[in-house]
Amino acid sequence: MRKSFDPTTMLSHITVDKVGVEERVARFQTRSIKSESKLQGLKMVLNMIDLTTLEGKDTPGKVQQMCYKAQHLHDVHPGLPCVAAVCVYPSMVGTAKKALSNSSVKIASVSTAFPSGQSTREIKISDTKFAADEGADEIDMVISRGKFLAGEHSFVFDEIAAIKEACGKARLKVILETGELSTLDNVRLASDIAIHAGADFIKTSTGKIQPAATMQVTYTMLMAIKDYFDKTGIMVGMKPAGGISTSKLALHNLVMVKEVLGNAWLSNDWFRFGASSLANDVLMQIIKTETGLYQSTDYFSID
Amino acid sequence: MANTNSSKIAPEWNYSPAPENTHHIRLEKKYQLFINNEWVAPSSKKYFPTTNPATEEVLAEIAWANDADVDKAVKAARKAYREVWSKLSGAEKGRYIYRIARMMQERAREFAVIESLDSGKPIRESRDVDIPLACNHFFYYAGWADKLEYASPAKNPESLGVAGQIIPWNFPLLMAAWKIAPALAAGNTVVLKPAETTSLTALKLAEIIQDAGLPAGVVNIVTGHGDTGAAIVNHPDVDKIAFTGSTNVGKIIQRAIIGTRKKSTLELGGKSANIIFDDAPIDQAVEGIVNGIFFNQGHVCCAGSRLFVQENVAERVIQKLKSRMESLYVGDPLDKNTDIGAINSKEQLQTIQKYIRIGKEEGAEIYQSGCTLPSKGYFCRPTLFTGVSQSHVIAQEEIFGPVLTIQTFRTLDEVIQKANNSPYGLAAGVWTDKGSRIFNLTTKLRAGVVWANTYNKFDPVSPFGGYKESGFGREGGIHGLSAYLK
The missing domain is CATH 3.40.309.10 (Aldehyde Dehydrogenase; Chain A, domain 2)
Structure with missing residues (x-):
C-alpha cells in the first residue's frame, strides 16, 4: 500500500477558478472539427466507449446483447472499430466474460457498493475481489463522498489504496462522483487523492447523479493528470461518464484531451467515454460524414 | 468476425483546415472618401493599397485625403451639426444609432471576415469579440441619447460640435464604434480617420450609415496616412480631438492643440x-x-x-x-x-x-x-x-x-x-x-x-482609459459620454 495521504503538505496551493475554467472550456468548444479530422475523431470516439448498462433490471440476456453490439457496432458499414469495454455490475461479469470470450473488448465492472459507496471497507474489498475473480479487466470504484466532504481525506486515500490492492491485475478507475462534490476545488483535491492513491483512471461520475461529466469537471481532472505526469512521468487515464450523448460533445472532449494532455492520451488505454447512447449518435454522424445523408434512428441497433 | 480493438487507431489527431467562407463578402476595388453621405474622389487624386497581412495580397485601393478633403469633411460635419443633428431630439438620435447597431449585427459575419482579411486577426476573435462588442457599443450609447441629463451632474449637458477622431489598426471596427457611438449619442457630428492599414471595416460602416439614412454629414470618414490625421487635428473648426494610438503621436497632438479651444481625449500606449x-x-x-x-x-x-x-x-x-x-x-x-x-x-x-x-x-x-x-x-x-x-x-x-x-x-x-x-x-x-x-x-x-x-x-458599460503616458479621458460607460459633453 502507498503511503498515507497528507493533503496539507502535498496540495496546499492548488485552487481552481470556476469562471476561468468555464472560459477555457468555451475555447475548446469553438474548435471546428471538419472533414478528415472529424471522421478520424468519430472513429476514435467509438473505440473509446465503455458501453454501459448499470440498472437493477439488467438481465443476462440484455448483457449478452450489449456484448454483441460492442463487437459489431454497425456491420453494414465495414471498417469500424469496436468499443473499448463493456461496463456492468459484478453479478453480470461472468455473463459478459462468456459473451466476449473471443474478443478484445474489455470487461469493466463497477464495485465498492456502487453507486453510493455506503458500505464497510470489508464489503467493498470483497465486492471488488468478486468482480476481479469473475474476470473483470477493469474495476470502476466509487469514493466515499461523505468522508471526503467531512474532510477525512486520509480515509478516502486509504480506501482507494486498499481497493487498488484488491484489484490484482485489473486496472482501477476511481469514480469521484463530481456531482456530489459541489466545487471544482473539491474535484481537483479528490482527483489528486485518487491519483496519488494509485488510480489507473479517474472517472467523473456514476451516471446516477446530475450534473455528471461536464466539460468543466473533466477539464479540472485533466489538469490534475497533467500536473501528476509533469511531476512523475506517470500517465493516468481519464473517463468522463454520464451526460455525453452526442458526437459533438464527444469531439469537444477529444479536443480538450488533445490540447491539455496531448495526442499520447488519445487512445482507449488512456481515455474512455462512459456512455450508453453515444455510440449510435456517433455511428449516425459517421454515415452522414461519408454519405452526406442522415439515416433514421431505426437503422441503428439499440442493444 | 468481430471488429478489432486496436488501441492505436490514431497516433496523431490533427485538425483539418477549417477556413471561414469569404464568398459572401463584398469589397470594392477602389474606395473613395465618405463625405456628406456620398462617396467622393479625393482632391489629392491619390490612393494607397491596403493589404492582407497574412498573404501580402492587395485587397483594395483606398483614397488618400489631403487638407482640402479634410476641410470638406469638417464643413459637412459642421453643417450637419448646426442644421440637423443638434436640432433632433435625443430619442430621434437614439433611433438612428440603434438602427446602425442592428444593421451591423445583421452583417456581422461580413464584418468579421473583412476585419480578419484586412488586419490579420484570427476570425475567432473578430467573430466572437471585435464585431459583437462594436455592435454593443452602438446599442449601449443609443440608450443614452435621450437620457443625457441623467448622465452628467451639470444637468444641462451640451454637445461640443464637430469631433475629429483618429483610430488605430489593432481593433479597427471596435475603435470606430468606441469613438462614433458616444459622440453621436452626445449630439456631436464626426470626422473619423481609420488607420491606413485597416480602413476597410470603417468604410463598410460608412455603407451602413448611408443605408441607415443618417442625415448627410453627421458621420464622415476620411482615409489616409498620418498627414490626413494631422489635417484633422490642425483644422480650426474641429471642437474635439479623440485619438487612440501611440504615445508619440499623442504628444504631437497635444502640442498641436495647445492654445486652441479643442478638447481632447487620448488613449495611448501601455506596458501593463x-x-x-x-x-x-x-x-x-x-x-x-x-x-x-x-x-x-x-x-x-x-x-x-x-x-x-x-x-x-x-x-x-x-x-x-x-x-x-x-x-x-x-x-x-x-x-x-x-x-x-x-x-x-x-x-x-x-x-x-x-x-x-x-x-x-x-x-x-x-x-x-x-x-x-x-x-x-x-x-x-x-x-x-x-x-x-x-x-x-x-x-x-x-x-x-x-x-x-x-x-x-x-x-x-x-x-x-x-x-x-x-x-x-x-x-x-x-x-x-x-x-x-x-x-x-x-x-x-x-x-x-x-x-x-x-x-x-x-x-x-465599463470605462477604459489610462494614467500618465497612457493618456487621459475615459471611453465606455457613463464616463465615455462626458468626453463629448460640455
Whole structure:
C-alpha cells in the first residue's frame, strides 16, 4: 500500500477558478472539427466507449446483447472499430466474460457498493475481489463522498489504496462522483487523492447523479493528470461518464484531451467515454460524414 | 468476425483546415472618401493599397485625403451639426444609432471576415469579440441619447460640435464604434480617420450609415496616412480631438492643440503589469497570461506585457506557460482554429523583431513556441523573456506584439513598486484567491483598469482609459459620454 495521504503538505496551493475554467472550456468548444479530422475523431470516439448498462433490471440476456453490439457496432458499414469495454455490475461479469470470450473488448465492472459507496471497507474489498475473480479487466470504484466532504481525506486515500490492492491485475478507475462534490476545488483535491492513491483512471461520475461529466469537471481532472505526469512521468487515464450523448460533445472532449494532455492520451488505454447512447449518435454522424445523408434512428441497433 | 480493438487507431489527431467562407463578402476595388453621405474622389487624386497581412495580397485601393478633403469633411460635419443633428431630439438620435447597431449585427459575419482579411486577426476573435462588442457599443450609447441629463451632474449637458477622431489598426471596427457611438449619442457630428492599414471595416460602416439614412454629414470618414490625421487635428473648426494610438503621436497632438479651444481625449500606449500571487488559481492564471499577451497578436494597448510572478511559484508558472504556448495555433487568420493570426504590417513585424533582438542583447533568456509559421505573410512566434529586470528596454517600452517579459517578486510592496515603475498606466491584472488583496491592490496600482483573476475583458458599460503616458479621458460607460459633453 502507498503511503498515507497528507493533503496539507502535498496540495496546499492548488485552487481552481470556476469562471476561468468555464472560459477555457468555451475555447475548446469553438474548435471546428471538419472533414478528415472529424471522421478520424468519430472513429476514435467509438473505440473509446465503455458501453454501459448499470440498472437493477439488467438481465443476462440484455448483457449478452450489449456484448454483441460492442463487437459489431454497425456491420453494414465495414471498417469500424469496436468499443473499448463493456461496463456492468459484478453479478453480470461472468455473463459478459462468456459473451466476449473471443474478443478484445474489455470487461469493466463497477464495485465498492456502487453507486453510493455506503458500505464497510470489508464489503467493498470483497465486492471488488468478486468482480476481479469473475474476470473483470477493469474495476470502476466509487469514493466515499461523505468522508471526503467531512474532510477525512486520509480515509478516502486509504480506501482507494486498499481497493487498488484488491484489484490484482485489473486496472482501477476511481469514480469521484463530481456531482456530489459541489466545487471544482473539491474535484481537483479528490482527483489528486485518487491519483496519488494509485488510480489507473479517474472517472467523473456514476451516471446516477446530475450534473455528471461536464466539460468543466473533466477539464479540472485533466489538469490534475497533467500536473501528476509533469511531476512523475506517470500517465493516468481519464473517463468522463454520464451526460455525453452526442458526437459533438464527444469531439469537444477529444479536443480538450488533445490540447491539455496531448495526442499520447488519445487512445482507449488512456481515455474512455462512459456512455450508453453515444455510440449510435456517433455511428449516425459517421454515415452522414461519408454519405452526406442522415439515416433514421431505426437503422441503428439499440442493444 | 468481430471488429478489432486496436488501441492505436490514431497516433496523431490533427485538425483539418477549417477556413471561414469569404464568398459572401463584398469589397470594392477602389474606395473613395465618405463625405456628406456620398462617396467622393479625393482632391489629392491619390490612393494607397491596403493589404492582407497574412498573404501580402492587395485587397483594395483606398483614397488618400489631403487638407482640402479634410476641410470638406469638417464643413459637412459642421453643417450637419448646426442644421440637423443638434436640432433632433435625443430619442430621434437614439433611433438612428440603434438602427446602425442592428444593421451591423445583421452583417456581422461580413464584418468579421473583412476585419480578419484586412488586419490579420484570427476570425475567432473578430467573430466572437471585435464585431459583437462594436455592435454593443452602438446599442449601449443609443440608450443614452435621450437620457443625457441623467448622465452628467451639470444637468444641462451640451454637445461640443464637430469631433475629429483618429483610430488605430489593432481593433479597427471596435475603435470606430468606441469613438462614433458616444459622440453621436452626445449630439456631436464626426470626422473619423481609420488607420491606413485597416480602413476597410470603417468604410463598410460608412455603407451602413448611408443605408441607415443618417442625415448627410453627421458621420464622415476620411482615409489616409498620418498627414490626413494631422489635417484633422490642425483644422480650426474641429471642437474635439479623440485619438487612440501611440504615445508619440499623442504628444504631437497635444502640442498641436495647445492654445486652441479643442478638447481632447487620448488613449495611448501601455506596458501593463499582470501579477500572479502564489495563492492564485495557477492554471487559470496561465490562461490569463496567454490571453493577456497573445490576444490579437499582442496588438493590444492594455496587453499584459509585463508578467510578475511570485518567486515560490515562478518555476511552475513558467513551465506551464511554455507548455500552453505549444498548443497555440499560429497561422491563417481565416481558419476557425487559429489562435494567433498575422502581425498587422511589415513595419510592425520589424518593430517586434527589433525588440526581440534587443531583449537577447540585453541578456534576457528567450523562449519561443515551436510552431511552424506560414511561408508567406507577417507572422511572429509567441515569445517570452525570463531573467528580465526593470532596467531592460524590453520591460520598459511598448512592443505591441506577442512578446512577454517575466520578472519575479517576493513581497507585495515590491511588486506594487515595480508595477507602478513605468511611464505608462493603462491596465493591470491581479491573480490571487484573496479578495482583500485584490481590493488593496486596486487602490495601489496606478492603472486605469485593474482586472482581478481575469484579463482583457471589455464591456461598453465599463470605462477604459489610462494614467500618465497612457493618456487621459475615459471611453465606455457613463464616463465615455462626458468626453463629448460640455
